[in-house]
Amino acid sequence: MVIPGSYTTNYRTIVREGERERWGYGHVTKPDARTNYTNRSNDDLIVVYPMRGRGWFSTTTDAPTPAQRRLVEPGVVLVHWPSASCSLEVEPDGQWVEQWVLAPASVAVAMRALGVLRADVACLEPGVNDALAQSFARIGTTLRSIADHDAEILGLRIHEWFVEVVRLARERPDERHEVEMVLAACRLLADGVGGDDAPIPRLAAHLGIGYELFRKVFRRRMGMAPGEYRIHRRIDRARELIVQHGLSNRQVADELGYADPFVFSKQFKRITGESPTAFRRRSA
Incomplete structure (x- = not known):
């Protein structure tokens, strides 16, 4: 997978009709264990798209089965559902690179309601796909440039991206x-x-x-x-x-x-x- 040329992190608070929404996008490297986290939960939706390196991920979802620790490599999408407890440990070899997006919980609710993702799905495997990585990066570009009153476009971009992820994950x-x-x-x-x-x-x-x-x-x-x-x-x-x-x-x-x-x-x-x-x- 082709790695974008520079690392970046961007948080933004968008105000619409008196409501404050927190959004974020990052393209980051994690060179050592200091960036690992255990049983971390968040009120928002976080999507992590590994681009290089290896790690191990576990989460608690609405599924009846206990969380399982699974190997993560490029080609896997990690979904941190709002309020779910998540753990991510990356190999401390300096190879890990990821893109991530943070979105309000309302985006997660909408995707569940529309049947894009089930509540018990925390990992999808669309495979290594450079076009998918580029479209994910465009979410970050949109976040930096969009006006507050057009913020619903961000949710649409994430929705479209997940539709493609699910399609690829269901390949023959x-x-x-x-x-x-x-x-x-x-x-x-x-x-x-x-x-x-x-x-x-x-x-x-x-x-x-x-x-x-x-x-x-x-x-x-x-x-x-x-x-x-x-x-x-x-x-x-x-x-x-x-x-x-x-x-x-x-x-x-x-x-x-x-x-x-x-x-x-x-x-x-x-x-x-x-x-x-x-x-x-x-x-x-």
């Missing part, structure tokens, strides 16, 4: 297998970020699929070829090394296996639209 078993294959491919491609890149045909063989079919399926699901996806992941890692560790262009190039800092800088600009120096200055 053969399509589900395809999604899982692409997810496994994304993990294997990410393993080559440090420069030790396995040839794509070898990766396809490892997954038990022909090279041409693999490229076709991967491009359809991710919107880009496998090799290009690996480059995007490498640039994602470069951003982290610059922002979190303050590495120079040469140090980043060495860390990620580039021939020299000039090759790294050229590829960074092609992917992000700005040089590493400009990105470093903007992120300072």
Whole structure:
């Protein structure tokens, strides 16, 4: 999954007809255990969409069965229902990246009433889908720009997003297998970020699929070829090394296996639209 270029958090209180509503959107990284939470509840609806990394999630819902701790990876959507007790523990390896949305409880009530989601559903598995991630990010864009009197559009955006999530989660078993294959491919491609890149045909063989079919399926699901996806992941890692560790262009190039800092800088600009120096200055 392609990670957006910068991290952001935005809260906003919208006043309509004398009522105050709290909304929020975030695209954040969680590098260690300090961001974990246990048995946390909220009066609002919170939706978490993991984009990278692994973690474990549990919640209490209206279901009669007790909460179960489940593995969470990209391709899973977590629903924190209002007043539900939720726990999320991410692996402290610096890989976790998520998008999240906070919305008033009235949005959750409306989705239940319209039959979009059942009250006992806290995890959905639409699979890795770049278009889904982009449409989720657009909710954040709408939140920043919308006028208070048009706030119902935010609820509509969330409703539309969940309709697509539910549709993808109900795919036929053969399509589900395809999604899982692409997810496994994304993990294997990410393993080559440090420069030790396995040839794509070898990766396809490892997954038990022909090279041409693999490229076709991967491009359809991710919107880009496998090799290009690996480059995007490498640039994602470069951003982290610059922002979190303050590495120079040469140090980043060495860390990620580039021939020299000039090759790294050229590829960074092609992917992000700005040089590493400009990105470093903007992120300072």
